[in-house]
Amino acid sequence: MGTIAAGRPADLVVIRGNPVRTPAEVRNVVAVFGAGWGATRLS
Numbered sequence: 001m002g003t004i005a006a007g008r009p010a011d012l013v014v015i016r017g018n019p020v021r022t023p024a025e026v027r028n029v030v031a032v033f034g035a036g037w038g039a040t041r042l043s
Helices: 023-025
Strands: 012-015 027-032 037-041
Touching: none
Parallel strands: none
Antiparallel strands: 012 027, 027 037
16 A cells, blocks of 8 residues: 555556445446556546
């Protein structure tokens, strides 16, 4: 785990739902940010 802040590179996956409560929700990926750059929108 790390931090999310302006100017810091990061890989981030945005998930719709709460995968801690319902693990199957890890399949509900909304967007992926790689190395702090742009988003790839899914579906």
